[in-house]
Amino acid sequence: MMWNEEYDVVVVGSGFAGLAAAIEARKLCCSVIVLEKMAVPGGNSTISGGLVAAAGSPLQAEENIDDSPELMLADMLSAGQNYNHRELARIVAERSTETLLWTINDLGVKYKPKLSHLGGHSVARTYNTANTSGAGIIRPMLVRCREMDIPIRLKAFLHGLLTDDQGDLEGVEIREDYIFPNRESGVLRRIRARKAVVLATGGFSQDKEFRAIQNPVLTEQIECTNHRGATAESLILALRAGATPVQLSMIQLGPWASRDEEGFGVGSMFSMLAGFPYGILIDLRTGDRFVNEQADRKLLVDAMLSSGRESIAIVDEVGVRHASTLEQCLKRGVVRRFSSIEELAMANQVPLLPLKATVDAYNALIEKGRDDRFGKPMPKDLQPMTHPPYYSIRLISKVHHCMGGVRINTRAQVIRIDTNQPIGRFYAAGEITGGIHGASRLGSNAIPECLVFGRIAGNNAALEPTRS
């Protein structure tokens, strides 16, 4: 085989998982390259909400919140309906705090001083990046890569995974100077991996053809929160190289996105941080609640879709203080402000009297300290919704995350389908892998997963013997 270049470790993908792998491998003195098909680095990670779950964190200690990796694992298994590959999920939970601290102490990531309590988590355990975005982590990682002399080659499309006689990974073929999404663009080049290849290319939520094969409900019309590059071609290459597919049909819809903007936007964080925990979710036709607003995403989406109901989330002036994207939401018309429930009802065409009754009933539950009706866990600082102005957001479910992907073991090695053994010199981490989250990933568990397994992959890749 003729090679154009060679490195010890070849990382494909420049999101959380890929950059974490690259940094770890470089730390162990490997030569490393990061390949990224898009014209900018960071993939989906950059546009994510920057939410990071950690069990047993310093902020939890400050806020006297009792948590443990065992509890986080239990939450993951519950949301995942026990489809989780438990030994992998356990590692994410166990290393969550250590990994969070790594982002703070090693990378210099800045977080807000208060935790969020996201749906499906038993306790508040979610850190928010200071800028409410995954870019708050990706940028320091890119800085670190520059400091460590890790090249990030943009517009480098993964065209092939190249294997040796034993079926072990030997390198990759790329299209250099690729112009997304033109699969014929760019120039073919071969890059050899003296130690290993790490695949960290994310999910396929934007691959409308592939996702519809796995879940035909997800037609082209269903919107998506992901960046346009979240397609399936690298997953397909991995499967062709012998990787085991796991739970590919488990594709998550986000229940919190706005009907009035494209993609993840600014509305999703508004719902996640304010509308759902502090406000209520309303069926437009009835004016009534219909679900525990803090349930995991799958339960919420199933409740929203099952009856074909259109929903809005409502929150008052006190609850809205938790919404870090409020100003942008208002500016873009994604969230609207009303001086009274009456105005809100009229503008949203919700029947007024039922809505008022719903708000009163909800406030009574808050006074009582327990949601007897849907079992919503109540934040400590939850107050009755009585303070105008009121805010509403119109919701629509959008494809958000692929729980399925290639099977890995606890060392992040990709597992061969016909032998159940690792494929030599082949690692994967992040959304390209399957099984960690089972049937439903909890919000703020993606970043821990990507960083934990990215680091494991980079570490183990670096420890592979060097090919001559």
Added chain:
Amino acid sequence: MMWNEEYDVVVVGSGFAGLAAAIEARKLCCSVIVLEKMAVPGGNSTISGGLVAAAGSPLQAEENIDDSPELMLADMLSAGQNYNHRELARIVAERSTETLLWTINDLGVKYKPKLSHLGGHSVARTYNTANTSGAGIIRPMLVRCREMDIPIRLKAFLHGLLTDDQGDLEGVEIREDYIFPNRESGVLRRIRARKAVVLATGGFSQDKEFRAIQNPVLTEQIECTNHRGATAESLILALRAGATPVQLSMIQLGPWASRDEEGFGVGSMFSMLAGFPYGILIDLRTGDRFVNEQADRKLLVDAMLSSGRESIAIVDEVGVRHASTLEQCLKRGVVRRFSSIEELAMANQVPLLPLKATVDAYNALIEKGRDDRFGKPMPKDLQPMTHPPYYSIRLISKVHHCMGGVRINTRAQVIRIDTNQPIGRFYAAGEITGGIHGASRLGSNAIPECLVFGRIAGNNAALEPTRS
């Protein structure tokens, strides 16, 4: 490539789908061989209950039941939660009656004179073979194969799918004189397919390692209704040859099997034909009903498992007349007979008074003609459960069917994952294929699926150009 033998069409698997494909291909004057790894032909098909759904059948006309392929398709999509590959499901529904008539008129299959109404079907549309077993169809198919000079080679294990330079199927490598389950046994031989290979090797419900990768809830301890040969190796070979995996994590548990015998046994048919439609399902701890007994399998199993409840089904002397396996069930202790509800309650350790109240309430619903509580559709000939003796069966969920498998198109061609185009000369039919049933296969839909797509596969395989 050196070949030991060659045929126009090579069929792998000797169940409903494989034999249907072989018969159709032979009809078109092809030379055909059927390969079967076990020492007996028929696979899972032989031990199935022999239930055949057909929309618009002669018995429906006799019984004045209004049905249509559209209604059958709607039932399939509803149970399948719209995960179904709809264009494939539609073909099963549309050709169901034609295929049933083929088994009667062409093969001479004998059916009972009355339809059954199975869970999840809107109407009674299920034929029962006269001997309450899939063998009632497999045996006439084997006779037909003999008449048509189609060899069925037993103990022939599929060791490899052999492709040509284009990746088209050219033949198979088998282990001849294989002794299940020893993968080293037998002698390697290569059989060329001048026209095509038809893969009809069934599901992987007995493959405890593979099924746990897709659904970790299905540990080794979970029992299975399938014959021991229902393992994943041929699916894995197909995926290695480029086939697209579809919904592999969708694995069905049967809610009707007996706790007191292994496998599918005789109890499953008792529950399906009598206990569920004519009787009630009882939570042992409460003595109460908890679900529509005629819901589809997934809803039933979810209801049974979600609370960890142990369940029994109860039916009286009138309802039990629909149970074609009653004598065997009583003989094996799978079903027990009691002269009164009191005795039944004591023997099963159900609280008596709640149980009596439940029976009374159920009888009141029957008098009323509508199950307001769970929406169970009531058979026309349903009578209040007041006629002793009473019968009970102890239930446990067992792995039963793999909805997932390889992707095919409407011509039964296997679709390549990296191009979304057919793999040349490669057909598949039956449980090895995925997507037709989505999240949950309805009872009595497997045989129509296998026969419809087996025949389509055989037909199209025979029409392939002959290799020189």
